[in-house]
Amino acid sequence: MSVIYVLLAISISVALVFFVAFVFSVKSGQYDDAYTPSVRMLFEDELVGDLEENEAEIIEIKQSKEQTNIYGNTTI
Amino acid sequence: MANMRCYHCGDDCNRTPVLFDEKEFCCNGCKTVYEIFTSNGLSNFYDIEARAGTTPNEIQYKYDFLDNQDIVEKLVEFNEEGVQVVNLSIPSIHCSSCIWVLENLNRLHSAISNSQVDFPKKTIRVTYKSQDFSLKALVLLLSAIGYEPYISLEEYTRKNTKVDRSLIYKLGVAGFAFGNVMLFSFPEYFEVEEFWLDQYKPVFRWLMFAFSLPVVFYAGQDYFISAYKGLRSKVLNIDVPIALGILTLFLRSTVDIIFDLGSGFFDSLTGLVFFLLLGKFFQQKTYSFLSFERDYKSYFPIAVTRLNANGEEENIQIYKIKTGDRLLIRSMEIIPVDSILIKGNAEIDYSFVTGESNVVFKASGEKLFAGGKQLSGVLEIEVVRSVSQSYLTQLWGNSIFSKDKITTFQTLTDSIGKRFTIGVLSVAILATVFWLFYMPSMALNVFTAVLIIACPCAIALAAPFTLGNMLRIYGKHKFYLKNTNVIERLSKIDTAIFDKTGTITTTAKDAILYEGIELTEEEITLLKTTLRASNHPLSRSLYEILKSNAITTLDEFQEHTGKGVEGKLNKHTIKAGSASYVGESMPKLVSDTAVYISSDEDFKGRFVFKNKYRDGVEDLFATLGKTMNIGILSGDNDGERKQLQGILPAKTNLLFNQKPKDKLDYIKHLQKDHSVLMVGDGLNDAGALAQSNVGVSISEDINVFSPACDAILDASNLTKLPAFLKLSRKSIQIIKLSFLLSLCYNVIGLYFAVTGQLEPVVAAILMPLSSISIVIFTTLCTNFLGRKLK
Numbered sequence: 001m002s003v004i005y006v007l008l009a010i011s012i013s014v015a016l017v018f019f020v021a022f023v024f025s026v027k028s029g030q031y032d033d034a035y036t037p038s039v040r041m042l043f044e045d046e047l048v049g050d051l052e053e054n055e056a057e058i059i060e061i062k063q064s065k066e067q068t069n070i071y072g073n074t075t076i
Numbered sequence: 077m078a079n080m081r082c083y084h085c086g087d088d089c090n091r092t093p094v095l096f097d098e099k100e101f102c103c104n105g106c107k108t109v110y111e112i113f114t115s116n117g118l119s120n121f122y123d124i125e126a127r128a129g130t131t132p133n134e135i136q137y138k139y140d141f142l143d144n145q146d147i148v149e150k151l152v153e154f155n156e157e158g159v160q161v162v163n164l165s166i167p168s169i170h171c172s173s174c175i176w177v178l179e180n181l182n183r184l185h186s187a188i189s190n191s192q193v194d195f196p197k198k199t200i201r202v203t204y205k206s207q208d209f210s211l212k213a214l215v216l217l218l219s220a221i222g223y224e225p226y227i228s229l230e231e232y233t234r235k236n237t238k239v240d241r242s243l244i245y246k247l248g249v250a251g252f253a254f255g256n257v258m259l260f261s262f263p264e265y266f267e268v269e270e271f272w273l274d275q276y277k278p279v280f281r282w283l284m285f286a287f288s289l290p291v292v293f294y295a296g297q298d299y300f301i302s303a304y305k306g307l308r309s310k311v312l313n314i315d316v317p318i319a320l321g322i323l324t325l326f327l328r329s330t331v332d333i334i335f336d337l338g339s340g341f342f343d344s345l346t347g348l349v350f351f352l353l354l355g356k357f358f359q360q361k362t363y364s365f366l367s368f369e370r371d372y373k374s375y376f377p378i379a380v381t382r383l384n385a386n387g388e389e390e391n392i393q394i395y396k397i398k399t400g401d402r403l404l405i406r407s408m409e410i411i412p413v414d415s416i417l418i419k420g421n422a423e424i425d426y427s428f429v430t431g432e433s434n435v436v437f438k439a440s441g442e443k444l445f446a447g448g449k450q451l452s453g454v455l456e457i458e459v460v461r462s463v464s465q466s467y468l469t470q471l472w473g474n475s476i477f478s479k480d481k482i483t484t485f486q487t488l489t490d491s492i493g494k495r496f497t498i499g500v501l502s503v504a505i506l507a508t509v510f511w512l513f514y515m516p517s518m519a520l521n522v523f524t525a526v527l528i529i530a531c532p533c534a535i536a537l538a539a540p541f542t543l544g545n546m547l548r549i550y551g552k553h554k555f556y557l558k559n560t561n562v563i564e565r566l567s568k569i570d571t572a573i574f575d576k577t578g579t580i581t582t583t584a585k586d587a588i589l590y591e592g593i594e595l596t597e598e599e600i601t602l603l604k605t606t607l608r609a610s611n612h613p614l615s616r617s618l619y620e621i622l623k624s625n626a627i628t629t630l631d632e633f634q635e636h637t638g639k640g641v642e643g644k645l646n647k648h649t650i651k652a653g654s655a656s657y658v659g660e661s662m663p664k665l666v667s668d669t670a671v672y673i674s675s676d677e678d679f680k681g682r683f684v685f686k687n688k689y690r691d692g693v694e695d696l697f698a699t700l701g702k703t704m705n706i707g708i709l710s711g712d713n714d715g716e717r718k719q720l721q722g723i724l725p726a727k728t729n730l731l732f733n734q735k736p737k738d739k740l741d742y743i744k745h746l747q748k749d750h751s752v753l754m755v756g757d758g759l760n761d762a763g764a765l766a767q768s769n770v771g772v773s774i775s776e777d778i779n780v781f782s783p784a785c786d787a788i789l790d791a792s793n794l795t796k797l798p799a800f801l802k803l804s805r806k807s808i809q810i811i812k813l814s815f816l817l818s819l820c821y822n823v824i825g826l827y828f829a830v831t832g833q834l835e836p837v838v839a840a841i842l843m844p845l846s847s848i849s850i851v852i853f854t855t856l857c858t859n860f861l862g863r864k865l866k
Binding site: 001004005008012015019022023026027031032033034035036039040042043 | 124172175193194195196241245249256275276279283
């Protein structure tokens with residue numbers, strides 16, 4: 001019956017994974033605006049730029065800036 | 077031709093629609109927006125919601141300050157490698173069409189790579205390449221399609237505040253623990269004698285203990301902190317019994333599992349904290365697109381145009397204005413500092429500062445005060461005082477603005493909480509004393525049981541849910557409150573004081589009377605045609621009311637800035653403007669706002685502009701007068717006294733020529749034995765609004781400006797004010813009823829506790845049940861009351 005310890009460990013870690021996911025989603029601001037996405041999804045295939053791309057672009061620039069700061073020679 | 081609606085914005089097209097593409101528009105602005113949309117494949121805008129557009133305003137130099145890189149740098153969120161991200165507040169966002177068009181900005185300009193709307197906050201986040209595009213270009217583009225962003229000094233000085241999401245985390249932690257603990261304690265509920273269950277009992281119990289640790293020490297920490305603060309300042313607020321309950325629950329449960337006395341009350345504990353936080357979360361409704369803390373800063377522009385020694389114009393930030401600087405003020409701009417007029421015809425509207433509704437004319441050499449708005453033409457002024465020392469800003473030195481109203485007001489819940497704590501403690505001690513004599517082993521058990529079951533969870537939930545829901549109902553009716561605390565203060569009001577101009581009168585001067593020799597049909601047509609080309613606000617309102625359908629083409633038209641307009645047709649001349657301009661000697665009454673008319677150099681008469689009282693004001697006062705004292709505080713002269721007395725109840729106090737400071741003092745004087753509601757609209761009321769128990773700011777466009785206040789009410793719903801007040805009183809009644817209800821639960825629970833038979837199961841059923849039923853009861857009641865408002 002000591003298998004119950006294994007089962008408990010598994011179930012709690014699964015639950016914790018979900019909890020961590022929840023905290024992450026709140027932190028990233030997904031719950032800041034609960035209304036606009038509900039309208040946005042109703043628009044037909046109008047092009048609304050892929051957000052990911054732009055965010056990625058900014059992050060990339062930030063990273064490259066940090067990199068250059070580390071090697072401290074090139075100025076942008 | 078009756079009642080054509082503009083295809084773009086849905087306004088009445090009056091008698092002169094602009095026809096384009098087989099559709100009617102009310103003005104050229106709307107037509108232009110339509111053109112922009114259709115030529116860029118955005119015509120879908122009109123399919124999503126019909127007539128949802130907003131009319132663009134005329135802007136020419138307004139945003140020149142965005143050429144100044146220092147200012148841009150402060151406004152943008154991100155600026156690297158030719159990519160800029162900016163978050164702009166756009167008050168005119170109001171429907172799904174807006175969202176759609178604003179998220180498709182990249183169709184209008186290729187440099188814009190992405191734009192995202194946050195509808196509840198009414199903001200838009202735009203990412204664009206700054207190489208061949210700029211913030212100024214973006215702002216102008218947005219303005220051109222009717223979504224002018226709101227950029228103010230306040231915005232500019234605002235620190236990038238981190239969003240506080242701690243409550244959501246706490247709610248998550250508590251909910252997570254609550255669910256799991258409930259599951260773990262399930263086997264214990266049924267008290268089944270079973271080998272394996274007994275075998276693993278301790279495992280489950282310690283797991284529950286582990287789950288409740290973060291709930292007590294993280295999620296519930298606010299209650300401990302608040303209780304500690306309360307006790308330190310010798311106040312028994314509602315958080316004291318709550319903290320006591322949580323602590324007792326935790327300690328008793330821990331002792332129970334250590335000594336194997338029972339399974340503990342961890343399920344009740346986590347459930348309790350979860351519901352309490354839920355109540356807090358529900359109460360946290362904010363109208364983030366409104367600002368209740370505005371002061372003069374949000375009224376001033378960020379930058380002004382300075383003339384340097386060589387006469388060149390440059391944009392400088394308002395804080396950098398020094399005494400002796402020469403500034404350029406264009407029409408419809410605010411004068412930012414006390415100054416002396418050097419050049420130009422000043423025609424200044426001080427209504428926002430003083431509450432006087434008439435336009436003031438000044439000649440060069442005269443003094444101008446900060447906060448006035450130049451109505452037409454360009455001025456050159458010399459600065460006398462810096463921004464922080466100007467007359468207008470001195471009002472903000474008053475201590476009333478730094479005082480928080482909430483601290484001075486003890487809420488209903490707290491006052492009940494005080495009695496409740498005393499009651500519970502005395503019951504607990506009496507029961508313990510009894511058991512000490514009767515069966516000493518049970519004494520501690522009973523003592524803790526009483527504290528556990530009497531934890532005022534339901535009482536603590538009644539107010540947040542009732543008031544939180546009321547806040548939403550008010551919001552639906554365009555009455556936006558700063559927080560739920562305002563509702564409690566509203567319910568105690570017994571005196572209502574109103575400002576006159578802009579509050580009970582409309583800001584647009586609708587009532588126009590003509591005094592003089594009657595104009596002929598021809599003259600009216602000529603006058604109307606002449607006015608059509610003028611952009612002056614008075615010309616526009618006069619143009620609206622003149623009844624003439626024949627629009628002709630003028631032979632000659634001249635606009636003399638700050639004086640008037642002149643139109644010529646078939647050797648007839650018509651002049652409209654100030655008295656001196658049309659050759660009339662100074663009129664008897666200077667205080668009126670009027671446009672003088674002369675035809676072929678003969679003085680004909682004048683159109684006098686009067687404020688019109690809002691619809692339903694009379695009923696409003698009649699209804700309010702039955703239940704409370706009413707007063708009028710006006711910065712204006714008493715020219716309207718007779719008219720006002722006609723619409724007000726007989727024993728109303730009327731005070732005229734009140735300076736901002738006088739208003740504040742009058743409210744203070746009333747507060748000695750009354751609870752005062754102040755209703756106002758301008759900077760001149762700011763002091764009075766801050767001093768009063770509840771300050772309501774009336775606004776025709778809630779996004780534009782309102783002084784610091786507790787609530788913002790859309791002018792169209794002013795007449796609902798008595799109903800709002802009544803609802804606030806009813807809300808307090810609902811809360812009191814809920815208290816009674818929760819008292820019943822407590823009596824039942826106490827019976828179990830005092831007789832020493834409180835099982836964990838009973839607590840686990842009774843506590844959530846009482847909380848949930850209170851929530852349902854208050855929600856149903858408030859929704860029922862809210863329906864009456866329709």
